[in-house]
Amino acid sequence: MFGKFARVVAGLSMAAWGVTAHAAYQLNLQTPATKEGVSVHELHTIILVICVVIFIGVFGAMGYAMYAHRKSKGHVAAQFHENTLVEILWTVIPFVILVLIAWPATRTLLAMRDTAQPDLTIKATGYQWKWGYDYLSGEGEGISFLSNLATPADQIHGTAPKGEHYLLEVDNPLVVPVGKKVRVLTTGADVIHSWYVPALAVKQDANPGFIRDTWFRADKEGTYRGQCAELCGKDHGFMPIVVEVVSAEKYTAWVGERTKKVAAAAEDADKVWDLAALKQRGEKVYQTNCVACHQANGMGTPPAFPPLSGSKVVNGPKEAQIALELNGKQGTAMAPFKQLSDTDLAAVITYVRNSWANKTGEVIQPAEIKAARK
Amino acid sequence: MSAVLDTHGHDDHAHHPTGIMRWVTTTNHKDIGTMYLWFSFTMFLVGGIMALVIRTELFAPGLQIVDPERFNAMTTYHGLIMVFGAIMPAFVGFANWLIPMQIGAPDMAFPRMNNLSFWLLPPAALLLIVAQFTPGGGAGVGWTMYAPLTVQAPMSMDLTIFAVHILGASSIMGSINIITTILNMRAPGMGLMRIPLFCWTWLITAYLLIAVMPVLAGAVTMTLTDRHFGTTFFNAAGGGDPVLYQHIFWFFGHPEVYIIAIPAFGVISQIIPAFARKPLFGYTSMVYATASIAVLSFLVWAHHMYTVGMPVEGQLYFMYATVLIAVPTGVKVFNWVATMWRGSLTFETPMLFACGFLFLFTMGGFTGLVLSIVPIDVQLHDTYYVVAHFHYVMVAGALFSAFGGIYFWLPKWTGKMYNETLGKWHFWLSFIFFNMTFFVQHFLGLAGMPRRIPDYSLQFTEFNVISSIGAWGFGLSQLLFLYIVVSTIRSGKKAADKQWDGADSLEWTHLPSPPPYHSFETPPVLK
Numbered sequence: 001m002f003g004k005f006a007r008v009v010a011g012l013s014m015a016a017w018g019v020t021a022h023a024a025y026q027l028n029l030q031t032p033a034t035k036e037g038v039s040v041h042e043l044h045t046i047i048l049v050i051c052v053v054i055f056i057g058v059f060g061a062m063g064y065a066m067y068a069h070r071k072s073k074g075h076v077a078a079q080f081h082e083n084t085l086v087e088i089l090w091t092v093i094p095f096v097i098l099v100l101i102a103w104p105a106t107r108t109l110l111a112m113r114d115t116a117q118p119d120l121t122i123k124a125t126g127y128q129w130k131w132g133y134d135y136l137s138g139e140g141e142g143i144s145f146l147s148n149l150a151t152p153a154d155q156i157h158g159t160a161p162k163g164e165h166y167l168l169e170v171d172n173p174l175v176v177p178v179g180k181k182v183r184v185l186t187t188g189a190d191v192i193h194s195w196y197v198p199a200l201a202v203k204q205d206a207n208p209g210f211i212r213d214t215w216f217r218a219d220k221e222g223t224y225r226g227q228c229a230e231l232c233g234k235d236h237g238f239m240p241i242v243v244e245v246v247s248a249e250k251y252t253a254w255v256g257e258r259t260k261k262v263a264a265a266a267e268d269a270d271k272v273w274d275l276a277a278l279k280q281r282g283e284k285v286y287q288t289n290c291v292a293c294h295q296a297n298g299m300g301t302p303p304a305f306p307p308l309s310g311s312k313v314v315n316g317p318k319e320a321q322i323a324l325e326l327n328g329k330q331g332t333a334m335a336p337f338k339q340l341s342d343t344d345l346a347a348v349i350t351y352v353r354n355s356w357a358n359k360t361g362e363v364i365q366p367a368e369i370k371a372a373r374k
Numbered sequence: 375m376s377a378v379l380d381t382h383g384h385d386d387h388a389h390h391p392t393g394i395m396r397w398v399t400t401t402n403h404k405d406i407g408t409m410y411l412w413f414s415f416t417m418f419l420v421g422g423i424m425a426l427v428i429r430t431e432l433f434a435p436g437l438q439i440v441d442p443e444r445f446n447a448m449t450t451y452h453g454l455i456m457v458f459g460a461i462m463p464a465f466v467g468f469a470n471w472l473i474p475m476q477i478g479a480p481d482m483a484f485p486r487m488n489n490l491s492f493w494l495l496p497p498a499a500l501l502l503i504v505a506q507f508t509p510g511g512g513a514g515v516g517w518t519m520y521a522p523l524t525v526q527a528p529m530s531m532d533l534t535i536f537a538v539h540i541l542g543a544s545s546i547m548g549s550i551n552i553i554t555t556i557l558n559m560r561a562p563g564m565g566l567m568r569i570p571l572f573c574w575t576w577l578i579t580a581y582l583l584i585a586v587m588p589v590l591a592g593a594v595t596m597t598l599t600d601r602h603f604g605t606t607f608f609n610a611a612g613g614g615d616p617v618l619y620q621h622i623f624w625f626f627g628h629p630e631v632y633i634i635a636i637p638a639f640g641v642i643s644q645i646i647p648a649f650a651r652k653p654l655f656g657y658t659s660m661v662y663a664t665a666s667i668a669v670l671s672f673l674v675w676a677h678h679m680y681t682v683g684m685p686v687e688g689q690l691y692f693m694y695a696t697v698l699i700a701v702p703t704g705v706k707v708f709n710w711v712a713t714m715w716r717g718s719l720t721f722e723t724p725m726l727f728a729c730g731f732l733f734l735f736t737m738g739g740f741t742g743l744v745l746s747i748v749p750i751d752v753q754l755h756d757t758y759y760v761v762a763h764f765h766y767v768m769v770a771g772a773l774f775s776a777f778g779g780i781y782f783w784l785p786k787w788t789g790k791m792y793n794e795t796l797g798k799w800h801f802w803l804s805f806i807f808f809n810m811t812f813f814v815q816h817f818l819g820l821a822g823m824p825r826r827i828p829d830y831s832l833q834f835t836e837f838n839v840i841s842s843i844g845a846w847g848f849g850l851s852q853l854l855f856l857y858i859v860v861s862t863i864r865s866g867k868k869a870a871d872k873q874w875d876g877a878d879s880l881e882w883t884h885l886p887s888p889p890p891y892h893s894f895e896t897p898p899v900l901k
């Protein structure tokens with residue numbers, strides 16, 4: 001109890017110190033990195049100015065009345081309660097202003113929704129609580145990976161100082177080439193998520209069972225950070241999105257490197273492992289991919305996320321568990337994990353089947369996963 | 375026997391039970407109104423404590439006082455309790471107290487049903503609170519309760535669904551009562567276009583409630599059967615669609631915004647003329663503007679869901695329909711300002727709250743206009759900008775209006791006057807701390823901070839610190855309000871029958887302060 005209290009106080013005072021240490025105080029939208037973002041920025045400025053002008057008009061009048069028409073100044077109330085001309089004017093003028101606003105808004109919207117003829121198509125899948133990316137067409141087709149929060153837990157719990165990109169850093173960022181039209185298909189594996197990168201002016205819900213799309217064309221190289229924007233459960237605040245926009249050459253190099261890695265992992269799949277080595281590797285995979293739901297002690301957070309320790313599936317025939325890991329389970333929060341390599345999957349299954357109350361003693365080899373994929 | 379009955383005759387029901395049984399069995403509109411208001415204030419404190427848990431957690435980056443599940447539960451039940459437990463019952467309390475007196479009726483049309491609609495509220499509130507202590511804790515799904523997250527949620531979700539059903543039944547009964555009372559029980563000569571604007575706003579609101587509460591009940595019932603009975607309304611694998619839930623919910627949810635705002639407009643429309651000592655400008659256009667806002671509110675629901683991936687034609691339609699609402703809303707604001715124009719103004723506490731309402735509600739209206747523009751909303755949807763926007767509408771709008779109304783009618787209801795100095799303190803503290811809490815959230819949203827997150831990245835720290843300090847200030851200021859009300863009831867100075875110069879509705883002109891237990895047993899004579 002006292003420890004927790006001390007942590008709270010320490011955390012709060014650190015934040016108070018932070019106010020003076022680094023002043024962000026950003027007042028407006030993030031600097032846009034796409035043409036559409038620039039349009040949105042301009043649109044927002046126009047409407048803001050219109051609102052401020054009307055606001056000053058209306059409350060200027062109110063302020064004047066509050067000052068000049070006070071009883072304490074001896075002002076006697078007039079008794080008018082209608083004026084047809086004024087009433088028509090203040091109905092028609094706002095209407096005209098709204099039409100003027102709607103015009104540029106419509107133009108911008110039509111451009112934002114035109115996803116035709118992309119150079120690159122990537123599917124973004126929202127999982128509880130990470131993003132998965134599949135490069136579907138264009139340069140890099142076939143690349144597929146998961147993108148997890150990279151901020152260590154001790155930074156979140158205040159036992160380590162927070163890094164510069166606290167909560168906005170991932171292990172595998174989405175890499176795309178600069179100046180190319182990137183179409184992003186969104187879908188959810190379990191509940192609704194939302195793919196949101198402010199600087200790219202993109203936010204698209206990821207609905208389970210459906211595919212929706214959006215697009216962006218980044219003008220500048222750089223790293224753009226965003227977050228899941230639709231409440232998706234416990235770790236909704238911990239599934240960031242990082243997009244790295246790189247030059248065409250760098251992108252080609254990245255694609256080459258990625259493809260080589262996949263090939264290496266495929267060869268790797270024929271290697272035969274022993275229990276200890278596989279378990280050790282499996283624990284790492286578990287920490288990255290499974291721990292958010294099933295917990296470090298394997299007890300899960302029932303009912304949505306059942307315990308693995310003592311689970312019937314985990315202690316039953318291994319084929320059933322392999323199929324479950326590869327395909328997920330319909331109608332539950334269990335997502336498919338086929339993006340992981342054969343070795344990683346073999347390792348994590350071995351780890352789970354030999355941890356906590358589970359003592360099957362079985363070693364699952366990567367080759368078995370490879371076979372099960374077919 | 376019959377002789378006894380004869381001698382007591384008409385006065386018999388004035389011999390009501392005393393003590394707790396008076397309140398349990400009462401069918402008197404004033405007693406029921408009082409209970410609604412106290413219930414609402416209690417829920418306001420409960421929801422407020424939840425808000426302070428949220429703001430304290432967000433005071434600093436990192437997780438400090440609650441884990442993420444508990445945090446999500448706090449945002450969920452803060453919303454549900456404030457909307458269904460605090461704000462809606464507050465205005466039903468006003469309706470109960472005022473409608474019979476303002477139209478010259480002895481009581482509400484269905485007094486026993488009136489008792490039932492109140493007494494349904496405490497069990498519903500209890501369910502929402504007990505839900506926090508069930509296995510798995512409160513459901514962290516947001517007050518909007520989007521599927522399929524709700525299908526995963528622990529058993530507290532079922533309690534919450536049941537609570538929503540009960541609250542809906544209570545609202546529908548209350549609405550039937552209000553409509554029947556206003557349409558059938560007006561004193562002779564009190565034509566529909568003569569009733570005070572507060573009654574008009576409630577008449578329109580009651581129709582909205584009857585139209586949309588069943589829709590909400592439907593949405594949560596579908597959630598319930600998806601959870602337990604194998605239906606797949608919101609599950610694509612069974613031919614359903616998670617977005618269907620959002621359409622149904624917001625078909626309720628958008629009119630709900632006006633269910634909260636329209637009675638607030640009514641209260642403001644009573645207060646401003648009273649302190650301007652001048653009749654309300656544009657009574658008729660006020661009635662039409664309110665009615666058209668109500669009708670339009672059924673046609674714009676999907677502006678809450680621009681990012682679900684609807685066709686661009688759909689986005690365009692909902693954008694155009696939504697900006698249209700700015701026209702009648704603007705008319706109302708202009709009317710209020712015109713009422714003040716060339717009046718003879720004084721600024722007692724109710725008028726301060728009315729001016730605060732006008733100022734801040736208009737800001738909420740403008741951010742609403744910004745959000746109605748699809749390309750901008752794509753940036754701001756589900757960020758703190760939206761949180762700031764609807765708190766400007768709900769807190770600075772509905773809550774300030776309710777405070778103004780309490781200060782305005784407290785002298786009438788209790789026959790005693792509140793302490794004007796403390797009232798003004800309450801206003802200024804609320805006004806300053808409210809803006810400190812929520813104004814900075816616009817900046818957070820613009821910079822891209824998503825809502826409903828228990829922890830945030832470092833660039834959002836400064837404004838969150840300011841917002842959290844403001845929230846504590848705002849919360850503590852409300853204890854002053856409690857003190858003012860209690861000390862008025864206990865030891866306030868005697869109030870005049872017509873405490874405010876410019877007040878002109880029947881409760882001020884025809885009834886003493888406090889009014890008798892049964893007012894207008896014979897209809898008032900109207901000129």
Ligand SMILES: [Cu+2]
Nearest residue numbers: 193194228232
């Ligand atoms: Cu998410």
